[in-house]
Amino acid sequence: MIEASVNIRKQDKWYQWLVVGILSLAAIVSYVDRQIINLLVEPIKLDLGISDTQISLLQGFSFAMFYALLAIPIARVADSGNRVRVIIIGIIIWSMATFSCGLAVGFWSLFIARIFVGAGEATLSPAGYSLLGDYFTKEKLPLAISVFTGAGFVGSGIALILGAFVIDKVMVLGDISLPILGDVQSWQFIFMLVALPSILLVLLMGLVKEPPRTGEINVDSSNVPLKEVLQYIITNRRIFFAIFIGFTLMASAQFGIGAWVPSFFVRTYGWTPSEIGTWFGIIAAIFSTAGVVTGGWLSSRITKSGILGSNFLVPIIATLICIPIAIAFPIIGSAKSSLILLAPLLFFGAMPFGTGTATLPQIAPNRMRAQVVAMYLLIANLIGFTLGPTGVAITTDLWFGDPNLISYSMALVPPILMFFGAIVVASGLEDYKKYLILDK
Secondary structure, eight states: OHHHHHHHHHSOHHHHHHHHHHHHHHHHHHHHHHHGGGGSHHHHHHHHTOOHHHHHIIIIIHHHHHIIIIIHHHHHHHHHSOHHHHHHHHHHHHHHHHHHHTTOOSHHHHHHHHHHHTHHHHHHHHHHHHHHHHHSOTTTHHHHHHHHHHHHHHHHHHHHHHHHHHHHHHGGGOSEEETTTEEEOHHHHHHHHHTTTHHHHHHHHTTOOOOOOOSSOOTTOTTOOHHHHHHHHHHTHHHHHIIIIIHHHHHHHHHHHHHHHHHHHHHHHOOOHHHHHHHHHHHIIIIIHHHHHHHHHHHHHHHHTTOSOHHHHHHHHHHHHHHHHHHHTTTSSOHHHHHHHHHHHHHHHHHHHHHTTTHHHHHSOGGGHHHHHHHHHHHIIIIIIHHHHHHHHHIIIIIIOOGGGHHHHHHHHHHHHHHHHHHHHHHTHHHHHHHHHHHO
16 A cells, blocks of 8 residues: 555656645635625624624634534544545535525524534535545655645635626625525625535546555554543644644734725725725735745745755744734834735734644654544634634724724734744744654
């Protein structure tokens, strides 16, 4: 089996990158379905009569609910079964859930629909990481993971650009009359529209072959007990604490920024959702994608030069660069200056998403890979999607008490999360280096 997988790695390199491309397209569609809500904050608040804090729960915590229930069981299936099939089922679930967001008539119905949109991350990331771990060698894996992860940022940018275009065309229509469904609000119709591309995605996933598994495999390891996975994590607890908590804090800062930038420009500078959606989407698609891919490239180059721990070093340095920029961009007092500062903020802020998470399939035994990734994503979603967006919202609602003072919340919460994230990741650097030496 190992010999067969080595052959896959040596031949048909174009096919390896075709797999990356299809998985990346899946990530793009997933992010479009997830992030479109960030442009619809104001009309949803107006129509449903909900607060910033409730909106933040729809943006982030609702995803964590799905992870809390099903992420690890799904990952166990991915570790022992057909990972391609797992992803296809996930695509079907999250696209149906996105369409259902358009049927929501109140906070709780929208919250429940958003929970199941989380199926995208719960299936795609663990199974996708595991697949790439079997298609690429350890030296080339960080770049492949970074491209896969970077596609999510492209999707985030596309969601904003597409959302801005659709908002321009749809929001002016007011109520829209649909067959069977009757009259729906413009924001509801937008959710329905963005669910449609998943039909093509399911067909493309049929081109992906399930590769032979590599690494430490034996006939009895098809279903590694969760207790054994937890014991492995405890044994390497300093490394996993740095990954699970440190990278989660870094990610939560970016989630908070991404969730509230549109509302920040609308409230602070009087921009329309379509204006900020277009500009923010272009910046996010270009600079976040470039950042995550550059981070993976830098990590690979540093590793080839003989320096250990590059998957930790690159995120630490990038995050420290981000902190002063994150403080300045919301309080600089000029829309143009804020927009300019977003470019380096998103560029350096995206670097940990590729290099950091590439550590997981690198250090986890094959039959534990998807479960370990799922545990990281469980924590990243429970903490990251909640702490970032909700931290900004609660600070705005309860501390400043004025939605128009969101700029101060954004200058405060994300930089604090970045600072502590860098400290936690740095705390595991030496143990990570020791692991790499022993792994040789």
